[in-house]
Amino acid sequence: MKDIAKFLSGFKKFQRTYFCGDSELFKDLSHAQNPKVLVIACSDSRVDPALLTGCEPGDMFVVRNVANLVPPYETSPGRHGVSAALEYAVKVLEVEHVIVLGHSCCGGIHALMSPRKEELGEFIAPWVKIAEPALLEVGEKLSEKDEPLRQRACEQAAVLVSLENLLTFPWLWERVMQERVYLHGWYFDMQKGELLSYLPETGSFEPLVARCVAAPK
Structure with a gap:
């Protein structure tokens, strides 16, 4: 209580x-409501996008799920919660920016990387498999690296998988091509307290808001 x-x-x-x-x-x-931004964030209790960005009610339309994942476009029978929210934000609210917000220490990505993920539950394993391309990429490129580095790489690669999946929605792809909607891949490093953004020019996540340094006493 x-x-x-x-x-x-x-x-x-x-x-x-x-x-x-x-x-x-x-x-x-x-x-x-008239938000200009859709944020797709993780359900993790430590990563509230409104709190992280100092927003007020009405500033952003938010979708949260395990590991901030976006499934690819499909019309098969099912309950497509993320796709429905995306459709509403893009077609009805006409947001101008879509941000996929990943983060460090992500339990969903940890589950994806687990060799025993099928034992985690009937819903978690199939959900996190959306980011399996990220897992395969990290396995190919960083198999010799330690686990924390591989997890961080997988967390960031999963953001890119979601960005790619966003472009499989035809009505969003059309708006992106017309420069009516802009896509962003962000990554919150909770150990360092900094915000990174994916830059296509460099193919890497670079500081968008660098870590703050405490003033000397």
């Missing part, structure tokens, strides 16, 4: 900020 009490206290703080006094934000948001 201690956690629940913390959440209720947090809601009261949120309530005071946005509903007590003269705040107009939710008066406008109650009529419509």
Whole structure:
């Protein structure tokens, strides 16, 4: 119950900020939302995209799932939650940016790399297999490297797999080609506290917001 009490206290703080006094934000948001950015992030409790970026309600449309994965476009019977959210963000909300936000210490990618992932559950293993191309690439190029380095490489490669899968959606591909939507691959390094972005020119993730250095005492 201690956690629940913390959440209720947090809601009261949120309530005071946005509903007590003269705040107009939710008066406008109650009529419509108009975010310009879709973020596809991990469900990991340490990686809240709104918290990481200091956003307010209404600033970003967010999809979160295990390992921030995007499945390829398909119309087979099933419950395509990520695809439905993507379609709504692109076609209805007309977002201008789609960000795939990966991160270090990702449990989903750790599961993908596990030789016994089939034992993790009936849903986890088939889901993380979406990023299997990343696993194969890391296995080919970095088989002799230590596990932390291979996991980091796989986490970043999985972001690129999701970016590639985004382009299999015909209506998104069309908007990207027309420069109406821009795709971004970001990676949050939680050990260093920095944000990296994938640069196609270099083929690597480079600091977008570098780590902060504490001032000498």
